[in-house]
Amino acid sequence: MTSSGDAASAVRETRGPRKVPLSNPDRRREVLDAVLELLSEVGYERLTMDMVAQRARASKATLYQRWPSKARLAVAALEQHRPLITDHDTGCLVEDLRHLLVSWLAGWTSLDRGLAIALLEGSRTDAELARLRRERLHRPLRQAAQAILARARQRGQIPDGVDADLLVEMPLSVVLMHVLIEGEQPDRALVDRVVDRGLAPLLGTPLSEHGQ
Amino acid sequence: MTSSGDAASAVRETRGPRKVPLSNPDRRREVLDAVLELLSEVGYERLTMDMVAQRARASKATLYQRWPSKARLAVAALEQHRPLITDHDTGCLVEDLRHLLVSWLAGWTSLDRGLAIALLEGSRTDAELARLRRERLHRPLRQAAQAILARARQRGQIPDGVDADLLVEMPLSVVLMHVLIEGEQPDRALVDRVVDRGLAPLLGTPLSEHGQ
Amino acid sequence: MTSSGDAASAVRETRGPRKVPLSNPDRRREVLDAVLELLSEVGYERLTMDMVAQRARASKATLYQRWPSKARLAVAALEQHRPLITDHDTGCLVEDLRHLLVSWLAGWTSLDRGLAIALLEGSRTDAELARLRRERLHRPLRQAAQAILARARQRGQIPDGVDADLLVEMPLSVVLMHVLIEGEQPDRALVDRVVDRGLAPLLGTPLSEHGQ
Amino acid sequence: MTSSGDAASAVRETRGPRKVPLSNPDRRREVLDAVLELLSEVGYERLTMDMVAQRARASKATLYQRWPSKARLAVAALEQHRPLITDHDTGCLVEDLRHLLVSWLAGWTSLDRGLAIALLEGSRTDAELARLRRERLHRPLRQAAQAILARARQRGQIPDGVDADLLVEMPLSVVLMHVLIEGEQPDRALVDRVVDRGLAPLLGTPLSEHGQ
DNA sequence: TATGAATGAGCTTTCATTCAT
DNA sequence: AATGAATGAAAGCTCATTCAT
Structure with missing residues (x-):
């Protein structure tokens, strides 16, 4: 019944601002994923807040409200991207x-x-x-x-x-x-x-x- | 031959423009060495043409006369940097x-x-x-x-x-x-x-x- | 009804939103006093609505509900600030x-x-x-x-x-x-x-x- | 007869960049006068570099090449504006x-x-x-x-x-x-x-x- | 009603590049 | 040919204001 489950499916893919709050973890992940993509595509120096805003369909001001600087935004994105390493004991x-x-x-x-x-x-x-x-x-x-x-x-x-x-x-x-x-x-x-x-x-x- | 080159050349090796033409290979190497240093210090993205001009004591316009862009200048610098690997046969x-x-x-x-x-x-x-x-x-x-x-x-x-x-x-x-x-x-x-x-x-x- | 509102209300007079309606004149004066302080500290141009919101512990949206613009808020604050001049007849x-x-x-x-x-x-x-x-x-x-x-x-x-x-x-x-x-x-x-x-x-x- | 006198008249009033170097003292005064005008019109805080650039028909980058910040530009303008006070001994x-x-x-x-x-x-x-x-x-x-x-x-x-x-x-x-x-x-x-x-x-x- | 959060427009400043000498 | 200086186009960041709850 709660909207949270369907949230992603209900997300409009139309252009323009999303207006979904960053307090929503799904929305936050969406933004950080955009950052990860862009970091991967253009690197850290060439990454601009405008790029992030555009790809995440958020305003720059919104980004700055949650993360105080470009560096911190990048850090947050990478922080979230924590690859899992598993260890399996094969005896050898x-x-x-x-x-x-x-x-x-x-x-x-x-x-x-x-x-x-x-x-x-x-x-x-x-x-x-x-x-x-x-x-x-x-x-x-x-x-x-x-x-x-x-x-x-x-x-x-x-x-x-x-x-x-x-x-x-x-x-x-x-x-x-x-x-x-x-x-x-x-x-x-x-x-x-x-x-x-x-x-x-x-x-x-x-x-x-x-x-x- | 020119008075400017003669009188002062030995003196101001350290400050002010060099005014040595880039057609001179030594001068060219000097510039490219400056680029290498800077690349190493700050990386490619943070390297600015102003930095290069300052360290090489040349004007930006001069740099652009010989190399058509920042990217090509960096390439030229790296092109020149050819570390030597020696092989020695020790029998082992x-x-x-x-x-x-x-x-x-x-x-x-x-x-x-x-x-x-x-x-x-x-x-x-x-x-x-x-x-x-x-x-x-x-x-x-x-x-x-x-x-x-x-x-x-x-x-x-x-x-x-x-x-x-x-x-x-x-x-x-x-x-x-x-x-x-x-x-x-x-x-x-x-x-x-x-x-x-x-x-x-x-x-x-x-x-x-x-x-x- | 919620415990959060009740239990803590007496405690956190110092942090977090006040949640007192602006229809309350005392609360209104409180806000305007904050504006006066800030006007005095940083001047009109450098005064930001965020500053006011923070010092008055109100949300910016609340401020805008009562005063339609930064200028009108400043005016209201100054309007309220009426220093008293007294006249005393000493005969001289x-x-x-x-x-x-x-x-x-x-x-x-x-x-x-x-x-x-x-x-x-x-x-x-x-x-x-x-x-x-x-x-x-x-x-x-x-x-x-x-x-x-x-x-x-x-x-x-x-x-x-x-x-x-x-x-x-x-x-x-x-x-x-x-x-x-x-x-x-x-x-x-x-x-x-x-x-x-x-x-x-x-x-x-x-x-x-x-x-x- | 001197060019300095006619200099102002020769100045093209057409829009677009002037391209007169700031090393030219007349041009520099022109820019600083624009700053003075604007300071007087809108004050220091509301003065923007864009305003200055537009009124002086120079690019912002040009301004920053000569003066390292808005504050220093304003200072330079005011520095130049030194009203003359004369003292005359009337005996009274x-x-x-x-x-x-x-x-x-x-x-x-x-x-x-x-x-x-x-x-x-x-x-x-x-x-x-x-x-x-x-x-x-x-x-x-x-x-x-x-x-x-x-x-x-x-x-x-x-x-x-x-x-x-x-x-x-x-x-x-x-x-x-x-x-x-x-x-x-x-x-x-x-x-x-x-x-x-x-x-x-x-x-x-x-x-x-x-x-x- | 009060609020958390979003946003467009704009700010100061920087940079690769080009012009005029 | 080399230079000093100019410039358009961003970049990172901020602010008054407005939604959505």
Whole structure:
């Protein structure tokens, strides 16, 4: 009965102002999604409040009522865009890493290359963005990685002399570089190549059997 | 020949317009170096023609006479910036890679993190910059890497099942990520960590000389 | 009916909206006092409706319900601000004038320099304010002054050839200039200086009691 | 014969940008005169850079190239508008004062009431303007006044017990009040009234003969 | 009725680019 | 050929005013 459920469907797609309050979380998300799109398309510096206003069909003044500056609006948008990393215990370091990478990639939309670059770009001049960059790009991944490595350590799957962190950093960096620098759309094949033809053989034959 | 050039040239190297024509290649390099510095400091979007004019001690109109737009000026500057990668045959894959990384890093000044981000940023809207990015960041490295890997292959130092390219991509990506994303100043220690506690133990052979 | 309204009403007299209707004259005065304060602090042009709303703890929409524009709200506030001038018959022109000036000053708080400037400023574009300015700043004073001068005339205390109005205008203008232009806080000392070392010696008679 | 004389006549009155450089002092004066006019018409707060640009037929960017902010532009305009006060020794205090007031008024154009109010208004928020206000409105006058009073003192024309400064302050304030507050156009009649029917009779009979 | 929130118009300021010398 | 200066077109942000509840 409440309008909230049907709200999205009732939303008029006609041009002109929406006049839906930003106190409405759906409306807020709509605006922030517009920001994310634009960040991804043009980056942080080229993003203008006019663009946001137009795409979100809100007035600039409305935006400024909720977010006090362009930087804070961008931060809010990125804050909301928190990719989910899942950790799955397969009993095998290599497979755990494969899962981690795949789950991480799954959260990457076409938006994200642009967002990542926008974050790099914007965080040179905006401390808030710099903080976000760290949290967004690093923390969730780092946490899942630590869990995987702890398990591997217990199982004795980390070869002597190896800095365990690098076991995550290396495949991760390769994938990220492909996405960020080459502009590739990251996919399963890339992950498998890094895992099967990079990590796994290097970690030694016993790992090729995947269970023992 | 002109009095203005003669009398004062040695004196005011530091203030006021240079008045040296851009047809002079040294003068041109001077201007492009200023652009590089600024690109590195503030990025492409925040770079202004006024900044360039001031730092290069030229007038904006002069700049526009030689380069038709800000984008083309930036491209020209990056075009000129060709870091040198050296390849040294040590007879050992791991040491060759270490050399490669160190030589690559040596070409990275603090300037280059900014440049790399500027390239990423600018190449989203400028095809010319995108091309440059590929050539500047990738090709020279890739070529040296191929040579190293070819030698290693001949020596049989590439373990079975390993995609040789990854042996370069992995350490390289790790270093690049640290620089680009963490904003770390890349140094020898980082290279050694990746090589000694990542690649080497995984590759097996050289492990004995380091880890034990 | 809701608990929120009841329980907290006595508590939060200091924060959040007052929710007292503007039909209540006390509430109305409260709002107008806030306007006066702000006019005095920042002047008419820099006064914003948001400031008023915040200080009066009312919503802007509420303000607009009672007063149709910023100008009319300012006018209403000034309309309400009617400083009291008292006239006291001391039997002596000079002392009567001193009383007049002191009583006039007493009505001047620090607020009023700002208000006077705000009136000057605003009355250039608003006829209503211009009318108010005349009534507020001039009429009450002029009336008291006329009474004093009439008595002095009867007592023969106005020297030949003197325009009686100037006897009021001169000390008054001096005080006003100090306040308006020098930004001085007007005080008793200023009045005494003008009366004792300006008017009195010039008027002759009372001079003997002061200057010698 | 000199071009400077005909310069104004050669100025094209056609609309559109002037393209005359601001390095040209005539052009600069033209712009600053526009600022003065506008300050006088609408005051400091309501003055917009667009107004100035339009009236001076220059682009806003041009204005900002020469003056770094609206406040500094206003300051520059007022700085240039330095009314001339002349002091003439008539041998008689009253006549000297009359000269002073007349010469002061002669410098007042219809601009000045607006300018004075603009200064009062703007100097509440801008320290530079506050400084100017003091210098512009006070110093030149004060200096001439001191000279007059020094001569009068030497001649023994200052009655006992009188604060000499008030002899200037009083007529001056009266005139200023009429101009500032009543909005009157100041004229010779006003000065004569204040001098002949205020100061002179108060300064005593000997002064009525004007020479002794 | 009082309010939270939205909005168009406008403000000061900046920038890539072009003109006149 | 090099320069000083001008300019149109934004950009980020604010304000008086108006809806919708």
